[in-house]
Amino acid sequence: MAVTWDKTLLVGDVGGTNARFALAHMVEGKPVLEHHDSFPAETYPTFLEGVKAFIDGCEVKPTGGVIAVAGPVTDGEIDLTNSPWAVSEKELGTLGLNPVRLINDFEALAWGAPVVPSDQLASLGGPEEGDPHAAVAVLGPGTGFGVSALIRDAHGNELAMPSEGGHACFPPGDPIEDEILRILRRRYDRVSIERLICGPGLLNMHRALAEIDGRESHIDDPAQITQEALDNPNSHCGATLARFCAILGAVAGDIALTTGARGGVYIAGGIAPRILPFLKVSPFRERFERKGRFKEYMQAIPTHVILHKHAALLGAARVAFADIG
Numbered sequence: 001m002a003v004t005w006d007k008t009l010l011v012g013d014v015g016g017t018n019a020r021f022a023l024a025h026m027v028e029g030k031p032v033l034e035h036h037d038s039f040p041a042e043t044y045p046t047f048l049e050g051v052k053a054f055i056d057g058c059e060v061k062p063t064g065g066v067i068a069v070a071g072p073v074t075d076g077e078i079d080l081t082n083s084p085w086a087v088s089e090k091e092l093g094t095l096g097l098n099p100v101r102l103i104n105d106f107e108a109l110a111w112g113a114p115v116v117p118s119d120q121l122a123s124l125g126g127p128e129e130g131d132p133h134a135a136v137a138v139l140g141p142g143t144g145f146g147v148s149a150l151i152r153d154a155h156g157n158e159l160a161m162p163s164e165g166g167h168a169c170f171p172p173g174d175p176i177e178d179e180i181l182r183i184l185r186r187r188y189d190r191v192s193i194e195r196l197i198c199g200p201g202l203l204n205m206h207r208a209l210a211e212i213d214g215r216e217s218h219i220d221d222p223a224q225i226t227q228e229a230l231d232n233p234n235s236h237c238g239a240t241l242a243r244f245c246a247i248l249g250a251v252a253g254d255i256a257l258t259t260g261a262r263g264g265v266y267i268a269g270g271i272a273p274r275i276l277p278f279l280k281v282s283p284f285r286e287r288f289e290r291k292g293r294f295k296e297y298m299q300a301i302p303t304h305v306i307l308h309k310h311a312a313l314l315g316a317a318r319v320a321f322a323d324i325g
Contacts (some may be wrong), residue, residue, distance in 0.1 A: 009320045010065030010097060011103060013312035017041060017143045021054040022310065023062060024317035030115065031317035033310055047085040052095055066101045066320040067233040068108035068312050070144060072164055103319060104162040105312055106146035109138045111160050112315025113266040114305060122276055124283035130264040130302050136259035139252060140269030149259040151221040165255060166194040173250050173287065176212065183208040197248055206240040224299050229277055240277065245282035253288040256301055264302045272305045
């Protein structure tokens, strides 16, 4: 992926809440983005209208592109997991994008994470750098919970692995989490990681912890939990956010073990950057490393939060120029 191209391609990052677009160029082997635009997903009734609005506002029209979307892509089509939008590569072709590809948003983040500038990463513990030939894992909470990995070998070859790992089962790590799981099973039967580690999941956790404590919770907005926790870490909301960070660390460690991510683990999504000071002093890293006989293995894996707002767009650009540029 070190070739320089002079084409202009469309890249997008579409989640359950927001849609982000940019034009991409490849300069000296590195993706360069310009003409950014972002809007709430609810702004346009259909995804196609949102893409068209962005292209109409571009002086230089893209000839093709790659759009990362929050959900599984099947035969070039996507029905977003946490959004009413649906779209296909065939429909996007009617806008003059030929070729165009849809990929999973965390697949794009797996491509983007290694090219995020170091000053756009925040350490959560471990060494500064991992094994450069080993896999890296990317995961994180936002509207949902995404998971991916970038597989690398000693010859410099890389392959991103799309995944729906956020829908794997929630693994409780202590008696309190056993109780959280029991409470949520009354509502969901099967409790996935995403039922707890995402925006709506934070609310699920807060209510479950309130029930365990024998009190009522009158909070209906996850943002209120986060804000109150940041304002007063010793509050009930602070306890909820601390548990959220602990479970995030445990899950991140499980994913690192599953993917062999000795190259590093990157936390993406909209929540981690907003709670970064809290996250740094939380039980995240302790739970990440708490893997029994594999504690030393885990201690050698760096963990970082991606602060770059357009990391998925960088990844989509890498895919665009490697596959269709």
